[in-house]
Amino acid sequence: MLYREALNLAxxxxxxxxxxxxxxxxxxxxxxxxxxVTEKLYEQFGAHRxxxxxxxxxxxxxxxxxxxxxxxxxVAEIMTANFALLAFDQxxxxxxxxxxxxNGKVQLPIVVRFPQGVSKQLxxxxxxxxxxxxxxxxxxxxxxxxxxxxxxxxxxxxIELDDPVIFIEHELLYNKKxxxxxxxxxxxxxxxxxxxxxNITLVSYLKMVDDVMTAxxxxxxQLGVSCEVIDLNSLNPIDTDTLKxxxxxxxxxxxxxxxxxxxxxxAQIVSWASEHCFYELDAPxxxxxxxxxxxxxxRTLELASIPTPDSIAQQIIQWGKQNGL
Amino acid sequence: MEKLQLETLYYTMVLGRxxxxxxxxxxxxGHISGFLHLDIGQEGLSVAAMQAFAHGDVxxxxxxxxxxxxxxxxxxxIMDELFGKATGVSGGRGGSMHLFDPxxxxxxxxxxxxxxxxxxxGCAYARKLQKADNGVMVVFGDxxxxxxxxxxxxxxxxxxxxxxIFLCENNEYAIGTHIGRVCPFTEMAKKAEPFMxxxxxxxxxxxAVYETVTEANDFIQKGHGPIxxxxxxxxxxxxxxxxxxxxxxxxxxxxxxxxxxxxKIKPLLDSQVEANLTEKAKQxxxxxxxxxxxxPEPELSTLTDHIFCQGGCHHALx
Ligand SMILES: Cc1ncc(C[n+]2csc(CCOP(=O)(O)OP(=O)(O)O)c2C)c(N)n1
Ligand SMILES: [Mg+2]
Numbered sequence: 001m002l003y004r005e006a007l008n009l010a011x012x013x014x015x016x017x018x019x020x021x022x023x024x025x026x027x028x029x030x031x032x033x034x035x036x037v038t039e040k041l042y043e044q045f046g047a048h049r050x051x052x053x054x055x056x057x058x059x060x061x062x063x064x065x066x067x068x069x070x071x072x073x074x075v076a077e078i079m080t081a082n083f084a085l086l087a088f089d090q091x092x093x094x095x096x097x098x099x100x101x102x103n104g105k106v107q108l109p110i111v112v113r114f115p116q117g118v119s120k121q122l123x124x125x126x127x128x129x130x131x132x133x134x135x136x137x138x139x140x141x142x143x144x145x146x147x148x149x150x151x152x153x154x155x156x157x158x159i160e161l162d163d164p165v166i167f168i169e170h171e172l173l174y175n176k177k178x179x180x181x182x183x184x185x186x187x188x189x190x191x192x193x194x195x196x197x198x199n200i201t202l203v204s205y206l207k208m209v210d211d212v213m214t215a216x217x218x219x220x221x222q223l224g225v226s227c228e229v230i231d232l233n234s235l236n237p238i239d240t241d242t243l244k245x246x247x248x249x250x251x252x253x254x255x256x257x258x259x260x261x262x263x264x265x266x267a268q269i270v271s272w273a274s275e276h277c278f279y280e281l282d283a284p285x286x287x288x289x290x291x292x293x294x295x296x297x298x299r300t301l302e303l304a305s306i307p308t309p310d311s312i313a314q315q316i317i318q319w320g321k322q323n324g325l
Numbered sequence: 326m327e328k329l330q331l332e333t334l335y336y337t338m339v340l341g342r343x344x345x346x347x348x349x350x351x352x353x354x355g356h357i358s359g360f361l362h363l364d365i366g367q368e369g370l371s372v373a374a375m376q377a378f379a380h381g382d383v384x385x386x387x388x389x390x391x392x393x394x395x396x397x398x399x400x401x402x403i404m405d406e407l408f409g410k411a412t413g414v415s416g417g418r419g420g421s422m423h424l425f426d427p428x429x430x431x432x433x434x435x436x437x438x439x440x441x442x443x444x445x446x447g448c449a450y451a452r453k454l455q456k457a458d459n460g461v462m463v464v465f466g467d468x469x470x471x472x473x474x475x476x477x478x479x480x481x482x483x484x485x486x487x488x489x490i491f492l493c494e495n496n497e498y499a500i501g502t503h504i505g506r507v508c509p510f511t512e513m514a515k516k517a518e519p520f521m522x523x524x525x526x527x528x529x530x531x532x533a534v535y536e537t538v539t540e541a542n543d544f545i546q547k548g549h550g551p552i553x554x555x556x557x558x559x560x561x562x563x564x565x566x567x568x569x570x571x572x573x574x575x576x577x578x579x580x581x582x583x584x585x586x587x588x589k590i591k592p593l594l595d596s597q598v599e600a601n602l603t604e605k606a607k608q609x610x611x612x613x614x615x616x617x618x619x620x621p622e623p624e625l626s627t628l629t630d631h632i633f634c635q636g637g638c639h640h641a642l643x
Contacts, residue, residue, distance in 0.1 A: 031501030031572060054471030054507040055438050055499055083437065086472075121359035121409070123420045125436040293629045297359060297420030298409035301628050 004174040006148035007037045009182075010155035011075070015045050018073065021159060024051035025060055025077030034079055035115065035174045057083050061090035061112055065098065068108045075159060080171070081116035081130045088133075095164045096139030111158045111165045117207060117258050118295055118306050119171035127295035127302075129259035131205075134166045135236040135268065141165045142235040143188050146209040148178035150233060153186035168235075170207040191239040192231045193246070199225035199325070200316070201246040203269055204256040205232040212256050214309035215316070222313075223320040235265060243269070244277060251282035252323070254316055258306050261289035283323035288315050326532055332602065334376060334531055335590050340606040341368040341391035342587060344400055347610050348390065348407055348421075352566050356618070357407045359420050360436075362388040366561035367494060369531030369586025371395060374492055374556075377538035378462050380430075381490075382452070384445040385464040387422035387436040388494075392464065396429045400613040410620035417623045418631070430459075438499075439465065439472030442491075446478045449487035449551070460488030460545040462538075468499025470513050479553075483520040486550035490541045491517060493555045494528065500564045501572040517553035528556030529584040532593075559584060 001009070015021045027034050029042040029052040042050040053060050057078055064074040078084040084091070091112060098106045116129045135142045141163055145151040151169070158165040194209060195216065200223075202212050209231045216227050228246050232238065247253055253273050255266035270285045290306045326334070345363045352361045364371055368391050375383065375395035385392055393403050398414055406413030407421050414424050415434075423434040432448070435441035445463030452460060469475060470493060482489045493513045497504050504511050514523040522544070526537040534556060541552045559581040563570035573581075591599055 027500050027502050030506065034500065052502055052506050055468045056471050056473060058473055086437075121420060123359060123418075123423055123436070125422070126360070291629065293632055296418045296623075296628065297415075297423070298417040298623050299358065300622055300625065301418070304625055304628055 001180045003148045003176045004037050006152035006180050010152045014159040021073045022049045023075040057086035061087040064110050065094050068110050073109045075111040078114040108164050109162045113167035115169040115171045117170045123297040124294035132265040144168045144205045148180050152180045154188040157188050189234045191242040195229040197226035197228035200227045200252045201250045202254045203230045208256045211309045215313040218313040222317045223325045247277045247280045253285040256288045260292045262292050264289045286319045336602045337372045338368045343606050343610040361566045363562045364391040367558045370528040373531040373534035377535045381459040382430045382461045384441045393424045396431045398426050401616045404613040404617040405620050408617040411623040412620045439469040442478040449489040462490040464492045467495040467504045479520040482551040488545040489551040491553040496558045496560045514555040521551050523553040525555045528558030529586045
């Protein structure tokens with residue numbers, strides 16, 4: 001099943017099971033969704049539950065907050081993270097804070113989902129990643145999905161939760177194929193060990209998990225080590241148990257992310273590790289991230305601005321050699 | 326309209342059409358990537374609006390190749406940009422959606438729907454403060470009028486009596502969603518009526534657009550504040566190259582294509598002159614493509630140039 005089909009299945013099941021689940025966003029209904037995630041939902045559930053909105057991101061999330069107050073369980077689609085910026089006031093000042101400010105009297109079972117990241121030459125206003133900002137907001141659960149399995153279970157769980165969830169997808173994952181076992185026990189709050197290993201813990205999420213996996217054979221061969229690859233899945237809260245167990249075994253941490261390095265999400269993981277796993281670490285952690293630059297259009301410059309399997313392998317090999325591997 | 330003016334108008338429209346056809350072809354060949362929004366069908370509107378507003382500042386959207394051409398930015402430097410080359414008008418950093426050339430008073434090329442409208446308001450404020458001769462034009466689609474900042478801009482521009490033309494290209498679609506699905510009416514001028522005078526024009530008729538924009542320009546020059554133009558138009562292609570245009574029926578497309586703005590002007594010209602102009606436009610585009618294919622890529626070492634202005638602008642500020 002494709003990643004976008006897995007999301008679609010999650011929607012389908014959630015909307016069938018619970019009439020209060022509705023979805024809203026630009027082009028989600030009649031058109032079928034700009035990435036086809038909501039395909040056929042309009043035909044199956046009708047225009048009153050699959051709501052085509054005007055281009056007004058602030059209202060999309062603002063309305064979702066009101067819908068939730070009114071007793072619905074809205075899933076809001078924003079076309080990309082870049083446009084979610086227009087809704088940040090509603091996401092942060094309203095969605096994330098109303099439950100707390102109301103002393104818990106207001107519950108907001110809302111999912112705001114969008115893709116992010118570099119696709120191919122979409123330039124600076126269509127290529128950003130904003131998980132680092134949203135994961136820094138108290139009151140938001142931030143989930144990601146890097147496989148069809150995680151997409152299906154993650155979205156289903158997000159819709160079931162009574163708290164606001166930011167559900168982040170990646171532009172380049174929608175056509176990724178993978179098994180979806182709908183009966184599997186999959187906890188989206190738990191980090192996944194994608195590949196077990198003994199000497200280096202490689203932490204990432206979203207599309208970078210695939211890029212890390214592509215880089216691993218070269219790293220293992222060049223350094224003569226085995227790598228443990230961890231997919232965080234949930235960015236807030238963080239499954240620190242899985243991280244701690246892995247670091248106790250390997251003693252080495254590499255964090256790989258696509259967002260800009262300064263203030264990037266991985267800084268949180270590395271800072272947590274230095275606070276809580278200092279004595280387990282045998283080497284300074286390595287962060288591999290996007291450069292601190294808006295994303296350029298030109299393909300060569302674009303690829304140079306974010307980690308690629310090649311640059312990931314090269315940086316880790318060099319770091320490994322400098323640190324006794 | 327004078328004969329020479331009509332010929333310039335026609336030439337630029339055909340240049341725009343040929344440019345877009347070449348861009349489409351080279352997108353399919355993989356020389357151009359990203360989102361490519363073609364202006365085919367809307368060239369009359371784009372060209373006439375720019376030519377009737379030759380001396381003002383222009384802020385527009387991602388569907389802007391033809392407007393940039395009409396502004397006098399060379400086909401070569403625009404095609405180079407689409408090819409991502411160093412010689413492109415934005416150095417290969419911006420691509421199709423982000424053509425910038427302040428020397429032609431052209432400030433993008435913005436891809437956040439509605440996001441450039443308040444920028445135009447600010448520029449109009451600057452022009453007013455400077456007692457400049459020229460005003461500002463902001464071009465946007467019907468879909469953009471649903472953003473809150475559009476109304477904020479109408480209000481601010483009117484409250485401050487700014488020299489600003491709001492030009493709405495109403496092609497009735499925002500990607501695959503018809504305006505009628507998300508708006509209680511389909512005439513966008515209604516949205517501006519409480520704030521300022523509005524004009525409506527057939528955007529498929531370039532001469533009519535030219536006249537309407539000229540009238541609007543005269544109006545803003547007088548210092549009475551902003552004016553709103555709604556141009557009814559129709560795009561012949563999908564929203565971008567990534568859109569298969571499945572939401573419009575063949576009948577709807579026939580009605581749309583019957584209004585081809587180029588065909589509308591053609592009979593007004595001497596047929597030999599017309600043929601020569603078309604040939605010349607094809608030639609200009611062919612040269613631009615040839616140039617773009619050979620042009621150099623930006624150097625990797627320049628990747629982080631221009632995040633800030635070079636030469637110590639921080640010092641200049643302090
Ligand atoms: C803030 C924002 N939301 C959504 C999008 C995605 N998007 C790009 S173009 C577009 C439709 C715009 O329609 P309209 O304003 O009518 O302009 P047209 O493309 O018809 O010229 C949408 C929804 C975006 N670029 N920016
Ligand atoms: Mg439109």
